[in-house]
Amino acid sequence: MTDLNAVKDKYIAQIGEALDLKALDDIRVTALGKKGEISMMMRGLGQMSPEEKKIMGPALNGLKNDIAALIDARKTSLEDAALDAALASEVMDMSLPVGRTSGTLHPVQQVMEEMAVIFSDMGFAVAEGPDIEDDFHNFTALNFPPGHPARDMHDTFFMVPTRGEEGAERPTGTEKSPDGEKKVLRTHTSPVQIRTMINQKPPIRIIAPGRTYRCDSDQTHTPMFHQVEGLVIDKDIHMGHLKGCLMDFVSAFFETDVDVQFRPHHFPFTEPSAEMDVRYERDGASIKIGSGEKWMEILGCGMVHPNVLRNCGIDPNEYQGFAFGMGVDRLAMLKYGMPDLRDMFAADTRWLSHYGFNPLLQASLVSGLS
Ligand code: PHE
Helix, strand or coil: CCHHHHHHHHHHHHHHHHCHHHHHHHHHHHHHHCCCCHHHHHHHHHHCHHHHEEEEHHHHHHHHHHHHHHHHHHHHHHHHHHHHHHHHHHCCCCCCCCCCCCECCHHHHHHHHHHHHHHHHCCCEECCCCCEEEEECCCHHHCCCCCCCCCHHCCCEEEECCCCCCCCCCCCCCCCCCCCCCEEEECCCCCCHHHHHHHHCEEEEEEEEEECCCCCEECCCCEEEEEEEEEEEEECCCHHHHHHHHHHHHHHHHHCCCCEEEEEEECCCEEEEEHHHHHHEEEEEEEEEEECCCEEEEEEEEEEEHHHHHHHCCCCCEEEEEEEEEEEEHHHHHHHHHCCCCHHCCCCCHHHHHHEEEECCCCCCCCCCC
């Protein structure tokens, strides 16, 4: 009969002497592995008499557990020692030069900040809304009748409905559209007009920058793009205010006098509606804004439709207003000369370091926008 204490002492000594994890694991295999010494002893229990078994069973189990616990403890202390050694040897030299590791501000972000600077100087606040909108805010409240083809013309991404989603908030007394709960990726930033008018009393003066989505992709369209919406609601607001505001904006944005023209257009949520073009010419591969014989459309705008005001609980006989919406990505391309819209969202670090902006220099009307 092997003396269990002798076996135990032997392994205690070996474990104490194991200097690395590999040596420790060899001991574990020799003692507790399938064919290990202690495992084989346990297998011998089968041949023992019931009396012997009564004593040897618990004794062998105890031995096995003790050795396993000792190996574990040694393993932890070896790992701790290895970590301490690594920490002591891997020194960081804080005096090394940093190189060019800082990131840049994406041109879209830069342009949205420039717009915020220009409009805040005119008294506008910045408002935001969710990217996942409901049908009510994206269409119905904006005077798109249910089933109207314009809903499809927007190449809408519809979300698959899930059960138990919360209903859209809307003022009491307004009609609930049967489509009202359907979720979409917002096709424009105009739903922020609705959210603002429902939650805020006039006078209102906001811009709403953000992401918008349409199922469309080619050299001048990406499925996700950016818009800045504008909304002004007050007493005695007319088209002259709209024109003056937007003319001031483009000249400030392009940092030069810009000639503009307004063309009649149609949007369900404004009446009358217009598109605004800026004068431009091609100068070799680049585009010059402000002079030339050609016109380029840069935004949609109009006087807020009385139905939209009513849908938000505002009396159109008391208040009027104007709204506009423009594509930020295209304005960024025009101002900073990127040739292809799709590069904007390709996350290519070469493109980003070339076209990106210093994040520490804030756009300002006094020191310059960029
Ligand atoms: N929402 C319109 C679009 O995405 C733009 C717009 C906004 C037009 C506000 C008029 C008033 O095309």
